[in-house]
Amino acid sequence: xxxxxxxxxxxxxxxxxxxxxxxxxxxxxxxxxxxxxxxxxxxxxxxxxxxxxxxxxxxxxxxxxxxxxxxxxxxxxxxxxxxxxxxxxxxxxxxxxxxxxxxxxxxxxx
Amino acid sequence: xxxxxxxxxxxxxxxxxxxxxxxxxxxxxxxxxxxxxxxxxxxxxxxxxxxxxxxxxxxxxxxxxxxxxxxxxxxxxxxxxxxxxxxxxxxxxxxxxxxxxxxxxxxxxxx
Numbered sequence: 685x686x687x688x689x690x691x692x693x694x695x696x697x698x699x700x701x702x703x704x705x706x707x708x709x710x711x712x713x714x715x716x717x718x719x720x721x722x723x724x725x726x727x728x729x730x731x732x733x734x735x736x737x738x739x740x741x742x743x744x745x746x747x748x749x750x751x752x753x754x755x756x757x758x759x760x761x762x763x764x765x766x767x768x769x770x771x772x773x774x775x776x777x778x779x780x781x782x783x784x785x786x787x788x789x790x791x792x793x794x
Numbered sequence: 795x796x797x798x799x800x801x802x803x804x805x806x807x808x809x810x811x812x813x814x815x816x817x818x819x820x821x822x823x824x825x826x827x828x829x830x831x832x833x834x835x836x837x838x839x840x841x842x843x844x845x846x847x848x849x850x851x852x853x854x855x856x857x858x859x860x861x862x863x864x865x866x867x868x869x870x871x872x873x874x875x876x877x878x879x880x881x882x883x884x885x886x887x888x889x890x891x892x893x894x895x896x897x898x899x900x901x902x903x904x905x
Binding site: 716718726727729730733769773782784785786787 | 797834835836837838839884887891892893894895896897898899
């Protein structure tokens with residue numbers, strides 16, 4: 685089971701771009717990289733998923749280098765409402781036991 | 795319409811009691827999950843059902859028993875509750891394995 689390492693917390697200001705990096709050195713060939721967001725007192729919410737290179741959706745971008753041993757979640761122009769915990773997960777398939785880890789607590793300041 | 799709902803939202807009970815948490819999803823998903831989030835915010839998967847069949851059964855005490863009467867429902871029954879069972883329990887569902895939809899959580903407090 686590939687584990688992930690993320691910074692415990694990050695601070696940012698409104699309007700800035702935020703990049704959260706996740707390390708997953710023992711990622712398997714079939715593993716995908718998935719990011720979730722969790723607001724206080726709510727369940728996690730899916731943000732984005734990728735396998736290699738770059739993936740972009742209306743919420744975020746995900747950058748994955750060629751060796752896939754790390755990934756970076758990029759949030760463009762954050763607002764106060766982006767204050768949350770962000771989890772990086774790796775795995776594949778229904779039998780995958782998603783390991784959420786401790787996540788990165790992002791604090792966006794005015 | 796709530797996609798994944800859980801009842802109750804809060805549950806306070808004494809040690810030794812038996813309690814159940816119910817989960818329902820109206821997304822038509824085939825797979826449902828139970829997660830436990832402890833006070834340190836670590837979120838751990840407990841069980842997963844696919845079309846009413848148990849496919850993931852993590853190492854949890856056998857006091858925890860999931861039941862899936864149909865693919866839209868996944869209930870969690872806990873026997874002989876202990877102090878260490880206090881946590882927030884999340885139900886989730888998915889059609890694609892990676893995009894899980896979580897319920898609002900049930901905060902269980904055992905006194």
